[in-house]
Amino acid sequence: GESVGLHLPTLSVQEGDNSIINCAYSNSASDYFIWYKQESGKGPQFIIDIRSNMDKRQGQRVTVLLNKTVKHLSLQIAATQPGDSAVYFCAENRGSNDYKLSFGAGTTVTVRA
Amino acid sequence: SQTIHQWPATLVQPVGSPLSLECTVEGTSNPNLYWYRQAAGRGLQLLFYSIGIDQISSEVPQNLSASRPQDRQFILSSKKLLLSDSGFYLCAWSIGGDNEKLFFGSGTQLSVL
Numbered sequence: 001g002e003s004v005g006l007h008l009p010t011l012s013v014q015e016g017d018n019s020i021i022n023c024a025y026s027n028s029a030s031d032y033f034i035w036y037k038q039e040s041g042k043g044p045q046f047i048i049d050i051r052s053n054m055d056k057r058q059g060q061r062v063t064v065l066l067n068k069t070v071k072h073l074s075l076q077i078a079a080t081q082p083g084d085s086a087v088y089f090c091a092e093n094r095g096s097n098d099y100k101l102s103f104g105a106g107t108t109v110t111v112r113a
Numbered sequence: 114s115q116t117i118h119q120w121p122a123t124l125v126q127p128v129g130s131p132l133s134l135e136c137t138v139e140g141t142s143n144p145n146l147y148w149y150r151q152a153a154g155r156g157l158q159l160l161f162y163s164i165g166i167d168q169i170s171s172e173v174p175q176n177l178s179a180s181r182p183q184d185r186q187f188i189l190s191s192k193k194l195l196l197s198d199s200g201f202y203l204c205a206w207s208i209g210g211d212n213e214k215l216f217f218g219s220g221t222q223l224s225v226l
Contacts, residue, residue: 032213043119043203043217044157089156099211103156 010108019077021107023090026071030092033066034101035075038087047075047088077109085111115140119204119218126225132177132191134221136204139185144206146187147215148179151201163187164209199225 013019025033031052036044050057050064050073057064063076073090087108091101119136126132138144145164149157159172161179169179176195180188187204204218 034214036217041220041222043205043220044215046214046216049214091157093213097211099207099213100159100162101213101215103158105156106154 009105010110012110012112013080014112015080015082017080019075019080019084019109021075021077021088021090021109023073023075023104024071025073025090025092027092027094027102028071029095031096032093032099033064033073034091035062035064036089036091036103037084038089038106040086044089080109080111082111082113085109115206115216117204117206117216117218119221121221122219123222124224126194126223128196128225129193132189132194132198132223134189134202134204134223136187136189136218137185138187138206141206141208142184143209144185145209145212146181146185147205147207148177148187148189149203149205149217151203151220153200157203161189194225196225199223 034049035047037047038044048059048062048064050066052068055066061078065074077084087106089103089106091103093099116139147162148160150160151157161169161171163169163181166181166184176198177191202221202223205215207215
């Protein structure tokens, strides 16, 4: 089975509010984590990534937080917009010597106008 | 800049027919190449990956095969499709070596009837 999972399969958020998408992982050997956004019928798009030597990384309107103690990863989206509606996947590498990614099942985010 | 092309976008095939999905990458050399399958509402399952021409590794036993006849070309094939081969197939590339970040194509929706 997959070692990366998500706490909630769906998230509904009001436009303009902040979104938080959570992800749990179980592989303590993983040292690289990444978030993707997938719109319907399209391939996943890279959002942001983080290595295990960091606990926070910011991009444009997005922040990834990594808590290695509890093996938890989150993606925060500020001022959520209708275009943020999509499925969001977290993924992790299999270990420092294995660069291949394992993906979670995804969280569907729906933005309410 | 690098681009990835994957075709066709949709495909409907009868059970027992052959399959050939093609993926090409432009703007980079010696990429790692990947084929993923995504079942409806599920995460991504790695099928094959390749670190070079004619170097293919299979992740799961299955009815499919992959080939890499050229540096930036990756082909997914089957001699006889099964109903269970239906799904959304994604090609991806990463910078060669142990770089984890994947860039995905637009996907092929395969329906086997």
